[in-house]
Amino acid sequence: MLIKKPTVIVDKRLTVHKIERMAKKAKSSSVRFRPHFKTHHSADIGEWFRPFDVSNIAVSSVGMAKYFASHGWNDIMICIPANLLEIDELNQLSKEVALHVLVDSVETSKFLCEKIKHDTKVWIEIDVGYRRTGVPTERMDQILKIAKHIQNGQNLSLIGVITHAGHSYHARSLHEIRSIYTETTSRMKIVQETLSSAGFQDLEVSIGDTPTCSLIEKFEAPISEIRPGNFVFYDLTQLNIGSCQENEISMTVACPVISKAAERNELVIYGGGASLSKEHYVSDRQTVYGLVALPEDGKKRTHAVNDTFVASVSQEHGKIIGPSEFVNDIKIGDVLMILPVHACQTTLLHKEYQTYAEEILTAYQPSIS
Amino acid sequence: MLIKKPTVIVDKRLTVHKIERMAKKAKSSSVRFRPHFKTHHSADIGEWFRPFDVSNIAVSSVGMAKYFASHGWNDIMICIPANLLEIDELNQLSKEVALHVLVDSVETSKFLCEKIKHDTKVWIEIDVGYRRTGVPTERMDQILKIAKHIQNGQNLSLIGVITHAGHSYHARSLHEIRSIYTETTSRMKIVQETLSSAGFQDLEVSIGDTPTCSLIEKFEAPISEIRPGNFVFYDLTQLNIGSCQENEISMTVACPVISKAAERNELVIYGGGASLSKEHYVSDRQTVYGLVALPEDGKKRTHAVNDTFVASVSQEHGKIIGPSEFVNDIKIGDVLMILPVHACQTTLLHKEYQTYAEEILTAYQPSIS
Numbered sequence: 001m002l003i004k005k006p007t008v009i010v011d012k013r014l015t016v017h018k019i020e021r022m023a024k025k026a027k028s029s030s031v032r033f034r035p036h037f038k039t040h041h042s043a044d045i046g047e048w049f050r051p052f053d054v055s056n057i058a059v060s061s062v063g064m065a066k067y068f069a070s071h072g073w074n075d076i077m078i079c080i081p082a083n084l085l086e087i088d089e090l091n092q093l094s095k096e097v098a099l100h101v102l103v104d105s106v107e108t109s110k111f112l113c114e115k116i117k118h119d120t121k122v123w124i125e126i127d128v129g130y131r132r133t134g135v136p137t138e139r140m141d142q143i144l145k146i147a148k149h150i151q152n153g154q155n156l157s158l159i160g161v162i163t164h165a166g167h168s169y170h171a172r173s174l175h176e177i178r179s180i181y182t183e184t185t186s187r188m189k190i191v192q193e194t195l196s197s198a199g200f201q202d203l204e205v206s207i208g209d210t211p212t213c214s215l216i217e218k219f220e221a222p223i224s225e226i227r228p229g230n231f232v233f234y235d236l237t238q239l240n241i242g243s244c245q246e247n248e249i250s251m252t253v254a255c256p257v258i259s260k261a262a263e264r265n266e267l268v269i270y271g272g273g274a275s276l277s278k279e280h281y282v283s284d285r286q287t288v289y290g291l292v293a294l295p296e297d298g299k300k301r302t303h304a305v306n307d308t309f310v311a312s313v314s315q316e317h318g319k320i321i322g323p324s325e326f327v328n329d330i331k332i333g334d335v336l337m338i339l340p341v342h343a344c345q346t347t348l349l350h351k352e353y354q355t356y357a358e359e360i361l362t363a364y365q366p367s368i369s
Numbered sequence: 370m371l372i373k374k375p376t377v378i379v380d381k382r383l384t385v386h387k388i389e390r391m392a393k394k395a396k397s398s399s400v401r402f403r404p405h406f407k408t409h410h411s412a413d414i415g416e417w418f419r420p421f422d423v424s425n426i427a428v429s430s431v432g433m434a435k436y437f438a439s440h441g442w443n444d445i446m447i448c449i450p451a452n453l454l455e456i457d458e459l460n461q462l463s464k465e466v467a468l469h470v471l472v473d474s475v476e477t478s479k480f481l482c483e484k485i486k487h488d489t490k491v492w493i494e495i496d497v498g499y500r501r502t503g504v505p506t507e508r509m510d511q512i513l514k515i516a517k518h519i520q521n522g523q524n525l526s527l528i529g530v531i532t533h534a535g536h537s538y539h540a541r542s543l544h545e546i547r548s549i550y551t552e553t554t555s556r557m558k559i560v561q562e563t564l565s566s567a568g569f570q571d572l573e574v575s576i577g578d579t580p581t582c583s584l585i586e587k588f589e590a591p592i593s594e595i596r597p598g599n600f601v602f603y604d605l606t607q608l609n610i611g612s613c614q615e616n617e618i619s620m621t622v623a624c625p626v627i628s629k630a631a632e633r634n635e636l637v638i639y640g641g642g643a644s645l646s647k648e649h650y651v652s653d654r655q656t657v658y659g660l661v662a663l664p665e666d667g668k669k670r671t672h673a674v675n676d677t678f679v680a681s682v683s684q685e686h687g688k689i690i691g692p693s694e695f696v697n698d699i700k701i702g703d704v705l706m707i708l709p710v711h712a713c714q715t716t717l718l719h720k721e722y723q724t725y726a727e728e729i730l731t732a733y734q735p736s737i738s
Binding site for chain 2: 083132261335344
């Protein structure tokens with residue numbers, strides 16, 4: 001591990017182990033494993049999925065779909081309601097790969113009917129309680145209307161119904177996760193059966209959120225596909241939910257110490273909002289922007305140091321508060337490993353990551369053109 | 370203005386106007402204007418400063434210094450305590466440009482003494498109350514010790530003392546800003562005079578924070594340099610402090626509408642944490658990730674729409690809540706202009722911006738190598 005400035009460090013062995021475990025879990029439940037690549041959005045990390053027979057992926061934007069298509073992925077779902085303004089890009093992509101898009105409105109369904117020029121797979125997004133996108137399960141009339149519109153599209157095939165139970169991120173126990181999962185499954189089952197009675201048979205059901213996919217051991221009908229993303233790294237948000245153990249977090253940001261105020265038990269790292277992001281949580285009335293570990297022989301990290309955390313960040317500065325014994329031991333020029341609050345938001349700020357073996361991993365970067 | 374996906378839109382005319390105004394203010398106070406380029410970190414926007422005789426700049430990282438050096442800037446201050454692990458890069462830069470670095474510890478001063486190979490200008494960072502980096506003004510013994518170490522460095526010249534009164538960001542009135550400014554000035558004066566009595570004469574005094582530089586009309590001795598950065602765009606944080614008016618915010622993120630839940634008075638835009646950042650504030654018990662304006666003829670934006678705001682964001686989704694009249698008027702496929710909570714954090718997520726005239730502005734992107 002060679003560090004000069006804030007650098008995302010990925011523990012490759014641990015990451016591959018988690019990918020294998022999730023792939024096996026999907027296999028044992030006979031559901032398709034369609035990992036969401038938005039968390040790592042790296043073509044290099046994408047390759048780590050191939051030995052486990054992964055060939056279907058999910059992404060969060062058209063740009064990211066184009067990036068992974070150019071890296072040999074040919075079954076790609078864009079997990080956000082189709083953006084009408086990118087119709088040219090969707091038409092281009094649907095020529096090149098098996099393209100899956102989401103719709104949650106009659107407007108978008110009609111638009112795609114008219115404008116999509118090549119075979120495109122469509123999923124109706126269902127809202128099972130998160131209240132972001134998707135048609136609420138109470139609006140079955142709307143779901144049926146959308147299904148009929150899609151049926152009219154010459155180049156559209158209605159494949160299934162999909163949901164993201166994002167409210168599981170507010171859960172704080174296995175019990176809560178399980179009850180969200182049970183309700184999600186039963187709501188999706190009703191939607192699937194109602195559509196079936198209306199003539200839309202054999203529709204698939206796709207779910208995807210890291211808490212559920214981490215904690216539920218066995219997926220049952222009607223679930224046919226899972227789309228976890230964050231598990232590839234995990235982070236403090238997932239740790240707080242209970243989706244993972246601390247030693248399962250496989251991404252950290254290595255940051256040099258640049259200043260020290262021993263009299264206040266504070267250290268300042270080069271590593272702030274520009275490297276960690278501004279994601280934080282409050283624990284015991286302290287705002288936490290990250291926990292702090294130490295590198296071990298440049299090959300791994302220690303556990304998080306007790307009672308030590310990133311307490312504030314500005315663009316390039318991160319202020320760490322810790323016990324005096326810890327602060328006194330650290331010198332300016334040392335490197336600390338910061339466990340991120342939300343790995344997805346942290347990786348957005350980096351166009352490359354590094355493994356402990358100093359392998360450089362490149363990531364997708366959006367551009368205007 | 371051509372929008373397909375979340376795009377940072379810069380109002381060039383307004384931005385140039387603010388640059389001119391700040392340059393004139395500095396001139397009328399006879400202080401050097403050293404704009405902090407971290408907010409825009411764009412070589413193209415950098416050029417907009419040249420007609421106003423700006424030749425000295427501040428940046429927030431060694432990487433950003435290298436970027437602007439390669440774009441013809443040759444007097445560059447890196448506004449963060451010098452990072453020992455980047456000594457090779459500092460030595461390279463100091464060969465090419467007039468390089469200014471900050472120190473706030475004896476350790477770093479000694480290290481630079483030994484390792485810096487070419488003329489480098491050094492500023493001692495002073496903490497006037499923000500409690501991030503800098504030596505607290507109460508620790509004059511420490512400040513003198515650092516000054517002596519710098520004096521011993523063959524390639525180091527002690528130029529001045531510098532502070533960032535970042536606590537001004539918590540102010541909420543002109544009165545509070547003025548009292549922080551007065552205290553900053555008087556503390557820096559004592560430091561300067563004490564150093565002078567100890568033989569360190571004619572030291573400069575540099576201050577820099579957008580609230581102070583926006584609201585104080587005339588800078589007086591001992592201030593010799595100002596380093597505002599955020600004013601180039603402004604944002605809702607500065608609006609809430611009172612540093613600017615809403616119509617002075619010259620950067621927005623244009624985002625397509627992709628979903629609508631009229632029954633809940635909600636719209637969803639393609640534009641979330643990946644495009645806006647996760648910065649937010651709480652107003653009237655509502656969490657706000659951005660305010661919402663409309664484009665006007667693709668050449669400007671309207672005022673922020675009343676009672677309408679981005680209420681939550683995930684990676685690519687932003688949920689907007691507004692009055693039913695507004696929500697009903699907006700169609701899927703329309704474009705909304707989001708006023709950012711913190712422009713510096715938003716621009717970090719984009720490698721290009723666009724002007725209303727569709728000029729593409731490129732920005733610095735950090736990399737590992």
